Structure formats: structure tokens, C-alpha cells
């Protein structure tokens with residue numbers, strides 16, 4: 001999949017008492033074939049932001065991505081080089097702590113070269129990139145004199161809401177790619193994206 005395609009938003013509009021999702025607004029409703037040109041303002045299409053961000057451009061964040069390929073291509077499309085262009089970003093700093101950005105890289109550098117994270121110490125379940133991240137976050141919290149985070153709390157509060165949102169987006173995206181559009185009943189309870197605040 002091309003980068004530009006992966007980064008695009010989806011469109012949601014209302015017709016036939018359904019929510020219809022698509023990559024762009026079609027000329028006619030795919031259900032009743034009626035012209036969509038003259039619509040009321042409240043039926044105007046809304047855009048659904050792509051929850052994936054370019055991890056190389058985000059600061060002080062935790063990023064998730066599949067081990068192989070990208071989220072939006074089913075399997076196996078391995079990118080050359082880099083590879084974090086399409087990841088879920090979890091900001092780790094609250095706005096009032098942006099002063100910490102200065103020290104962040106140094107903390108991370110010191111932390112990463114401490115010997116604890118040498119490749120031979122890697123262990124799939126208990127000493128992996130996730131423990132690395134959580135341990136680092138807790139080091140930062142400790143340095144700031146704040147309470148540390150349990151793994152379960154970190155997962156529930158910061159990881160799950162974003163992966164849930166991303167998973168919904170992926171479902172829509174794949175269905176639209178396959179069928180051109182995706183329909184859900186309306187009204188439907190919409191999951192709101194989580195607040196953008198950080199945790200440190």
C-alpha cells in the first residue's frame with residue numbers, strides 16, 4: 001500500500017437512514033442510487049481522521065505497530081527502511097510538561113545504554129519492547145517524583161483506547177477497500193477518540 005493512501009481519512013455520510021462510510025463522497029447513494037448533490041447541512045459528510053501517525057515525526061511518544069507489515073495492509077507488505085510511518089501514537093507527556101522534552105532524549109539515551117536492554121537479554125514475554133517502554137516511563141515518573149504505573153494500568157488507560165479506535169478504523173478501511181463503501185445502522189453510538197493528553 002502506498003503511504004499517501006494509508007494516511008487518508010475516511011468519509012462518513014448519512015443516507016437511507018444509515019451511516020455510509022467511504023473514501024470520498026460518491027455522486028449517488030450506493031444504496032438507493034439517489035443523487036447526493038442536494039443535501040441538508042446536517043447531512044453533510046464528516047471526515048474520520050486516520051488514527052495512525054508517522055512515528056518518526058512524533059516526540060516523546062510510545063508507538064505501536066504490527067511486527068510485520070503495516071496495520072492497513074493485511075499481511076506481509078514489509079516496508080523498506082524506517083517502518084514507523086504508520087503507527088499508533090500514544091503521547092507520553094502532558095502539555096504542561098513539555099519542558100521535559102529537552103531531557104527526554106538524554107534520559108532515553110542513558111536508559112537504553114544501561115546494559116539491561118542488550119539484545120541477548122530479550123525475552124518474548126517478560127523482557128520485551130513493552131517492558132522496555134514501561135520501565136522507561138516509570139524512570140521518568142520517578143525522576144519527576146511521581147507515582148509509578150503498573151503494567152495493567154498502562155495498558156488499560158493508554159494502550160487499549162487507542163488500539164480499539166484503530167481497530168475500528170481498520171475494519172472500516174478494509175471493507176471500503178473491498179466493497180467501495182461500508183454501511184452501519186443509524187443512529188449508532190460513536191466511540192470518541194481518547195483525549196490527547198500524556199501520562200508523565
Ligand SMILES: [Zn+2]
Pocket residue numbers: 015016029030031032033034
Ligand atoms: Zn440512499
